[in-house]
Amino acid sequence: MADAVMQSPEAAAERLTRPPLVRNDRSMAWITDHVASCTERSAPKWWWIAFTLSASLAGVSVMCIAYLISTGIGVWGLNHPVGWAWDITNFVFWIGIGHAGTLISAILFLTRQKWRTSINRAAEAMTLFAVVCAGIFPAVHVGRIWMVWFLAPVPNSNAIWQNFRSPLLWDVFAVSTYFTVSILFWYTGLVPDLATLRDRAQNKMRKFFYGIAALGWRGGNRQWKHFEMAYLILAGLSTPLVLSVHSVVSFDFATSVIPGWHTTIFPPYFVAGAIFGGFAMVLTIMLPARAIFSLHDLITDDHVDKMCKIILLTGSIVGYAYAMEFFIAWYGGNLYEQYAFINRATGPYWWAYWSMLFCNVVSPQLFWFRFFRRHVLWVFVVCMFVNAGMWFERFVIIVTSLHRDFLPSSWGMFYPTWVDIWTFVGTFGIFLTLFLLFIRWLPMICIFEVKAVLPEADPHYDHDAHSSIASGPTQGGSH
Amino acid sequence: MEKAGNPKAKLFGMAAEASSATALYQAAEKVRDAGYTRWDVYSPFPIHGMDQAMGLKKSWLSALVFCGGIAGLTIAAALQFYPSTIEYPIIVAGKPINFFTVPAFFPIMFELTILISAFTATFGMLALNGLPRWNHPIFNWDHFKKVSNDGFFIVIESTDPKFDEEKTQAVLESLGVNNLTLVYGD
Numbered sequence: 001m002a003d004a005v006m007q008s009p010e011a012a013a014e015r016l017t018r019p020p021l022v023r024n025d026r027s028m029a030w031i032t033d034h035v036a037s038c039t040e041r042s043a044p045k046w047w048w049i050a051f052t053l054s055a056s057l058a059g060v061s062v063m064c065i066a067y068l069i070s071t072g073i074g075v076w077g078l079n080h081p082v083g084w085a086w087d088i089t090n091f092v093f094w095i096g097i098g099h100a101g102t103l104i105s106a107i108l109f110l111t112r113q114k115w116r117t118s119i120n121r122a123a124e125a126m127t128l129f130a131v132v133c134a135g136i137f138p139a140v141h142v143g144r145i146w147m148v149w150f151l152a153p154v155p156n157s158n159a160i161w162q163n164f165r166s167p168l169l170w171d172v173f174a175v176s177t178y179f180t181v182s183i184l185f186w187y188t189g190l191v192p193d194l195a196t197l198r199d200r201a202q203n204k205m206r207k208f209f210y211g212i213a214a215l216g217w218r219g220g221n222r223q224w225k226h227f228e229m230a231y232l233i234l235a236g237l238s239t240p241l242v243l244s245v246h247s248v249v250s251f252d253f254a255t256s257v258i259p260g261w262h263t264t265i266f267p268p269y270f271v272a273g274a275i276f277g278g279f280a281m282v283l284t285i286m287l288p289a290r291a292i293f294s295l296h297d298l299i300t301d302d303h304v305d306k307m308c309k310i311i312l313l314t315g316s317i318v319g320y321a322y323a324m325e326f327f328i329a330w331y332g333g334n335l336y337e338q339y340a341f342i343n344r345a346t347g348p349y350w351w352a353y354w355s356m357l358f359c360n361v362v363s364p365q366l367f368w369f370r371f372f373r374r375h376v377l378w379v380f381v382v383c384m385f386v387n388a389g390m391w392f393e394r395f396v397i398i399v400t401s402l403h404r405d406f407l408p409s410s411w412g413m414f415y416p417t418w419v420d421i422w423t424f425v426g427t428f429g430i431f432l433t434l435f436l437l438f439i440r441w442l443p444m445i446c447i448f449e450v451k452a453v454l455p456e457a458d459p460h461y462d463h464d465a466h467s468s469i470a471s472g473p474t475q476g477g478s479h
Numbered sequence: 480m481e482k483a484g485n486p487k488a489k490l491f492g493m494a495a496e497a498s499s500a501t502a503l504y505q506a507a508e509k510v511r512d513a514g515y516t517r518w519d520v521y522s523p524f525p526i527h528g529m530d531q532a533m534g535l536k537k538s539w540l541s542a543l544v545f546c547g548g549i550a551g552l553t554i555a556a557a558l559q560f561y562p563s564t565i566e567y568p569i570i571v572a573g574k575p576i577n578f579f580t581v582p583a584f585f586p587i588m589f590e591l592t593i594l595i596s597a598f599t600a601t602f603g604m605l606a607l608n609g610l611p612r613w614n615h616p617i618f619n620w621d622h623f624k625k626v627s628n629d630g631f632f633i634v635i636e637s638t639d640p641k642f643d644e645e646k647t648q649a650v651l652e653s654l655g656v657n658n659l660t661l662v663y664g665d
Contacts, residue, residue, distance in 0.1 A: 216611050220634075
């Protein structure tokens with residue numbers, strides 16, 4: 001700091017200047033062209049290879065589900081006492097990943113974090129695809145899937161209504177609302193960019209489909225006025241929604257009387273974990289996409305740096321929650337609760353517990369250091385650890401709590417079958433297939449929002465007097 | 480002056496292009512002060528403060544969404560109270576079903592409030608904007624395609640009570656805009 005004081009006023013001003021959100025003074029036309037052309041070029045070879053692999057993997061998942069439905073839930077390794085295992089683990093894992101997308105698009109919007117503009121579109125798409133993967137598991141885990149309409153709020157064939165006081169029914173409403181609102185939010189934000197693709201379309205097919213999808217958007221200020229209000233309201237609605245979804249998911253566990261589940265810390269703990277795991281997944285798919293499409297001027301190293309800081313923060317909250325669970329188990333004085341937690345750390349699933357702790361709490365601590373936040377390879381490695389760790393977290397919570405019932409005669413272990421394993425592995429295929437289709441057909445960066453954070457988008461921008469010092473600390477537009 | 484569309488069809492308005500967001504903003508202030516009411520500025524992104532520059536009031540979409548939220552809350556309350564207390568109360572493990580169990584209904588009330596509000600926000604926005612629609616006279620001007628890339632346009636519509644080809648042309652020319660064009664319908 002002493003150095004900074006000694007510097008000349010110009011150098012000090014330079015230090016105070018915010019790094020620009022778009023690097024290399026790119027023009028609006030450059031942004032349009034660079035982002036839109038990703039969808040206009042014919043698909044490169046790597047895309048076809050990746051698509052074939054991921055679509056095949058998705059096919060494996062679909063076949064496993066067909067086998068499950070045609071044969072019965074016994075093809076999974078479920079047993080007594082472990083009646084929920086990989087199915088619900090995978091459900092919570094995937095739904096949690098979705099949360100980062102909504103956090104970026106809604107909460108960072110409300111808090112006026114303008115750096116979100118270049119990553120929100122892809123992150124929201126990721127939300128949708130993750131929720132698609134998540135939705136598979138609760139639907140098929142009921143066994144007789146043709147009865148799944150019993151969850152809908154209509155009386156069933158015996159004229160019996162649902163139990164609206166059950167957290168499982170809350171979950172149906174929470175997840176389906178989350179998916180619907182995420183689609184509405186995503187599509188609303190897409191409309192102006194679809195108009196861009198429509199106006200650039202060279203052939204009849206593209207003109208027709210993007211023309212329909214853009215809904216006749218013209219970009220008049222009388223339209224922007226309502227558009228901006230709608231976007232603000234949707235952000236305002238999505239913010240409590242995203243916090244509620246994982247809270248409701250955690251109620252599935254917390255309202256039961258199973259030691260290890262019956263804790264009040266669950267809602268905030270689950271929400272923090274969801275954002276933590278979601279940001280790791282955002283980086284996992286954005287870093288390769290950024291490299292392939294050379295989007296380094298739009299998704300800058302500062303973006304990656306900021307996301308790493310959020311991972312560090314939420315990872316530490318998760319670490320605090322793990323510690324607090326242990327503390328309350330001891331402090332609460334309940335014998336079963338104490339046993340459940342000691343058993344987690346030292347029982348037959350000790351390896352899962354310590355893997356979780358290493359991946360989720362220890363590995364993100366690297367992000368205290370700028371060196372690791374700025375090196376893409378390190379960021380990627382830590383994110384892979386976090387992805388794995390968050391799956392282990394759900395596995396630990398679900399299986400270790402169930403496998404030791406109150407009576408020792410009801411103790412057991414869970415062993416996954418090949419159907420368990422391939423259904424889960426296949427969901428990555430579904431996720432990647434949808435994402436690959438997304439980057440081929442839709443602009444993966446929100447074109448109009450990125451333009452709006454350029455310095456010349458400010459109506460009071462002085463075109464003649466502009467220089468990096470003159471615009472001072474507000475460069476990058478913040479008012 | 481340039482003409483776009485079919486000159487025999489109805490005149491939609493007089494259009495011009497501004498060179499930047501700043502120029503468009505300053506042009507909007509002048510057109511507002513000249514007393515025009517049926518006009519609009521077009522830009523690739525929403526321009527901060529343009530509503531004031533045009534003299535527009537706040538969007539009342541929020542009022543619609545509020546009604547949507549109330550509707551969602553009401554639907555959720557009815558959906559849960561009626562079956563759970565009147566139509567088919569289920570007693571689970573001897574737990575009460577009286578009014579004091581109402582907190583158990585809050586999550587679904589919350590979710591449906593959000594759901595209907597979000598539907599109202601999206602579809603209300605489209606309705607207020609007159610979307611979706613198949614076509615619009617302004618699209619007859621080929622140059623207007625730039626609006627979704629880096630073009631800034633201003634259009635004074637022929638239905639404006641103050642619209643007069645010569646006077647309006649003079650107003651637009653005084654703004655320092657270029658590509659003055661008469662845009663007709665099909």
